[in-house]
Amino acid sequence: MNRKFLICVPVFLLLFLSGCGDIRELNEIGIVVYTAIDKKEDQWLVSYQVVNPSTAARNSTGGGGEGAPVFTFTTSGETLQQAIQNTNLEEPRRLFFAHNSAVIISEEIAREGVSPVIDYYLRSIEDRATEPLFIAEKAMDILDMLDPSEPIPGRLLPNMMERGEKNMSKYEEVDFTDFVIAATSESKSAVIPQLVITGDKEGQTSMDALSKTRRAGTIKLGNLGAFNKDKLAGWLTPEEARGVAWITGEIEEIYITFDCHGKKEGPPQSTYLLTDSSVQLTPRLTGSRIEMELDIHTEGRVSEVNCAYDLSQPDNIDKMAGYIEERISLDVEAAWAKAKELNADVMGFANEINNRHRDKWKELKGIPDKGYLEQIDLITNVNVDIENTGINQTPFSSLIKE
Amino acid sequence: MGLFRKRKRQGGKIQEKQAVEQEGDSLSSQLDGNIKKIKELTGNTDDVMYRSVTIRGNYRLLLVYIEGISEVDRINTVINTLLQSNENEDLPVLNENENLINSLEERLLAISRCSYVENTDDLLTELLSGNTVIIADGFTRAISCNTPGGKRRAVEEPSTETVIRGPKDGFTEDIRTNISLIRDRIKTPDLWYKIKKVGKQTQTDVAVMYINNIADRRLVKEVVERLESIETDSILESNYIEEFIQDETYTLFPQIQNKERPDAVAAALLEGRVAIIVNGTPFALIAPVTLAMLMQTAEDYYQRPLFVTFLRLLRTFSFFVAMLLPGVYIAITTHHQEMLPTVLLFSLAAQREGVPFPAIVEALLMEVTFEILREAGVRMPKAIGASISIVGALVLGQAAVEAGVVSAVMVIIVSFTAITNFIIPTYNLSVAVRLLRFAFMILSAAFGFLGILAGLLILLIHLAGLRSFGVPYLTPMAPFILSEQKDTFFRFPLWALNARPESLNPENKRRMSANMKPSPPKKESS
Incomplete structure (x- = not known):
């Protein structure tokens, strides 16, 4: 009884002497x-x-x-x-x-x-x-x-x-x-x-x-x-940032604007909605340099077409897909150029090299300030699939002309 | 045998008690002497009635009974039977001492249960049990006829354990009625019970009931021995028994279950448990009991198994909510604000703006207010009780919030806690939870979650140490018994519950044949 009591006393004191600790x-x-x-x-x-x-x-x-x-x-x-x-x-x-x-x-x-x-x-x-x-x-x-x-x-x-x-x-x-x-x-x-x-x-x-x-x-x-x-x-820039996202495969759901005649200047008039994409980055050793092969495959649909195109023709669709591919390549190249300029490996190329060619990476690691970027050549292959053209096929502008 | 520690301790007492017991004075052969003695012993109380009858012209008989607890109709039948013997010629020789009494008793047996009484103590016990005692002049042996009566409550729906589906009859204050309600359900000759008188003054009938070939013999022996060791002057309710025979007094948790429903008691008997039925209360005791059992209701076996499983999980959840919610709220809002979703934190913080007290004081204030309302609700006259407690809770709660004394969330917490508390099916378990809630509130205010964790650990250790008649309180979780899991948190279909609880060590383990799952009839092969 006495011992029990003696144990209880400090427990009770603990309750009241702790002063409610870090209470706020x-x-x-x-x-x-x-x-x-x-x-x-x-x-x-x-x-x-x-x-x-x-x-x-x-x-x-x-x-x-x-x-x-x-x-x-x-x-x-x-x-x-x-x-x-x-x-x-x-x-x-x-x-x-x-x-x-x-x-x-x-x-x-x-x-x-x-x-x-x-x-x-x-x-x-x-x-x-x-x-x-x-x-x-x-x-x-x-x-x-x-x-x-x-x-x-x-x-x-x-x-x-x-x-x-x-x-x-x-x-x-x-x-x-x-x-x-x-x-x-x-x-x-x-x-x-x-x-x-x-x-x-x-x-x-x-x-x-x-x-x-x-x-x-x-x-x-x-x-x-x-x-x-x-x-x-x-x-x-946002465009370059998007290029980085393309390379790292973080693209989810974006709109890509393009010109339906493939012009690079002037405002683009059409939009492609990307729904799914897969990105494959393969580093390859070619002599002293490294070849980075970037394969981008996208699926999506066009959501705006403002030129007289007959979209029922598969040829035309393929042509359009070609323009979109060009557009994506441009983003990727811009990002790549900027990364080299800043000496910042924002897309994590080094990781890829390390994963596939560990020896090569050990060699490159010593170069200060991410200098290894200079030894990399980026090859971009883009493959765009246009799965459909929305619920309308013929552009509205061409309907008016007829 | 270590399980039954209590028995060893009390072995000595029983013998002492037997030695103390004395036989009362034997009856005198003089009728007047006997009357004088009875009057003297009962203090010449007015409700002791004496009616004298003369048979065969010269034999004076005296009927003694107590008005109110005996039935006048039956007494009259007894008198009629006695008077009929006047005309009967073939009575045995009269001058032999016992013959008159013997013949009268034989005759009376046809209408009522009778027995001999030879001393004043027994005579008084019979009288006080509502029986009629017949004393004949010149004989030292009297006859007691069973004529109990008096006003009794009828069998009604139990008020504390209501069901949606299931029998609606409940125990009454009369032990005979209660036993018959159980007999009605279990029609086996193996349903045994022994009535004992407990309480020096009250002489209360207490029945220990069990099914002979199911209940563990050692368990029955233990219950009987504990009952016999009770030496007290009064037993007014089954709790008097409970407190004398339970394993551990200084705990909040009940180790004996009380039930108002005969079907629940019958189910417990069939599992191999022992029931103790006490005259004068509609609450029968069931032992041994486990914590899991206290969280179950009779209706669990009258509803669909899946739904019951859901209900049981809900009850378990509510058990913890009722015990911990205010404590967790205090811990989170005063120690661990980082745990709250940001937006919820904003609204909680907004409500606490301008509340003058720390969260713990606020919580104690509301909890104590609620406990007062609850207790007052029980005391209040039935007609106004319900309305006043609701109005009190609503008005008090809302007004307190508007006056800025407490925050609105605290009212939500307290009322939700109170509601979850009502889900716990056993009242004396929910009382334990109510008290523990305060302990957890203080612990969490001082130490946050650390305090709650420490409290839960202490609680777990305490519960793991409790036993009810040798059965660990946390059975079948600790010790873990796989076969009993079918009927703990889950409720398997009845055909799957084919064994009685192992922890009770029943004499007969199987309830039914192994493969009772209903299936379509097999096609007869042609």
Whole structure:
């Protein structure tokens, strides 16, 4: 009895003396949804978009709230942690980062090297390694933008990325894990998508923006930043980014515009909707050089044809397929040229070489700054199948002529 | 034998008790002396009735009975039978002491169960059981005739265990009725029971019932021995018995099941369990019992197997929800906010804006309020009870939210927890869950999920250590018994449940022949 009692006492004390450990009530935390990191001279400027729960929740349940669903503020410090620590000087709530849904890094930091940022986030207990990364010219500006199409805070960027990934196939969401794996790899180069603000930025920073039908300004996905180690090496345009996606086989569902007479200049007038594709990349050794053979096979249908073509003729369909193939080849070549220019192996050729010709890769590995790219020749074979032409066969314009 | 630790401890007591028992004074041959004695012993209570009858002109008989607990019609029949013997000529010689009594008893046996009484203690017991005692002048032996009566509740639908499909009769307060309800269902001569009087003052009839060639003999012996070891002055309800014979007192979990339904008791008897029926309460006891059994209902065997399996899984889920939900809510919202989907976190955070108390205080406030409402609902007069408790819950809940004292989610959590608690079929198990909920709330407020995990581990260790009459409480999960899995979380079709629970060690293991699965008739080969 006595012994039992003696065991029970510390257990009870544990309950009451632990002081409720790391307890934090919901109304004592500020939920951060986006973090932006800029640098001014030697000071880190960290900006936070913090949710205002009462208005944010009202938005998510449909009713319009009073006041903005989020507020932003910036703190500075000599290190990132110090800057974040300094929030305690002005923010009554303890910032809570576990629901941070994007980290936006300024272009300046990206060019200098993102290592300090990555290091901080990999050590952080609250932040998750699955937070997507973005680059913007001035990162904190992105946080000021309100968007009426996505009233729930913290959902805009991840959702935009998801759509961009699926329907445009230009960008892939890059989170800390992806970035670290790519940047530390000997063979692959890391990428981070860029965010740009188009239109009037000031117009989107107040609640008035949410009551207008047309957005004054908006956040868009811009170029794709290609990294050499941890430094931003340059930008790939959307077309080049798509070329990269073709090579890495990440294309899912995209529209390809083309001219139905094969002209390369002038605006294209027709569109091909890709529904399925397969990409095969085969490295082959030819003497001292490496030949990369890229076989692209696509299936899809045409969704716009604005020239007088008789699509019931298989010949015409084949001709059109040829033009589309040219178009795809152009994208691929542009991406390849840019990659060589930036010395960034964004498409992961080195991996392919390592997989198939391990000895060759050991030889190439020594060349600094991804110099091995110079020794690779890319040969592109594109095979486009047009499975159907939609529910209409003859272009409408030719119906009028008859 | 280590299982029956309790028996060894109490072996000594039984012998002591027998030594203490004394025989009462024997009856006097003088009728007046006997009357005086009875009056003296009963304090000349008004409801003890004396009616004298003279037969054969010179033999004075006295009928003694207690008004209210005996049936007047039957007493009158007894008197008529006695008077008829006046005309009867061929009575044996009268001056031999016992002959009159013997002949009268033979005659009375035709209308009622009779027995001899030779001392005052037995006489009083018979009187107090509602029997009529016939004392003759000049004889030291009296006759007791079975004439119990009085007002009794009729067999009604059980109020605590209602079913959609299944028999609608429930036990009453009368032990004879209750036994007959079970006899009605099991018509085997092997259904045995022994009635014992327990309680010095109340002399309550307690029947231990079992099926002779099914129930484990050691189990029956154990139950009987534990019953016999009870020395108390009163048994007013079966819980009095339960608390005296259960294995472990300091636990929230019941180790003996109480049932109001004769069909459920019959089913338990057929599995090889022992039932204890106590006079004066409609709740019969069943032992041994396991936790899994407490989560089952009689109706589980009257509905389709697949649906019952779904229900059982639902009950198991509800068991954990009822115990853990408020704790998990507190743990997530105060320790592990990262676990919530972002949008849900926003709305939870919005609701907590302006709530003055920490989540644990808020939860305790609501839970205690609910417990008060519930207890008040039981006490309140039936007519207003239901409406007041609903109104109280709704108004109090809504008003508390609007006043900003508690958040709306907390009201949802508390009410959902309360509803899941009602799914648990056994009331005294659901009580255990209700109390444990508070423990888990405090643990989670202090340590988050770590606390809940620790609590669950302690609970598991505790449950694994409990036994009910030698059967581990968590049977058939721990110890794991594959054959009993057919009727634990799952309910296999009845033809698949062809063996009695192994854990009960039944004398007769098979319930039915092995291949009872219905199948179309085989074609006769031509």
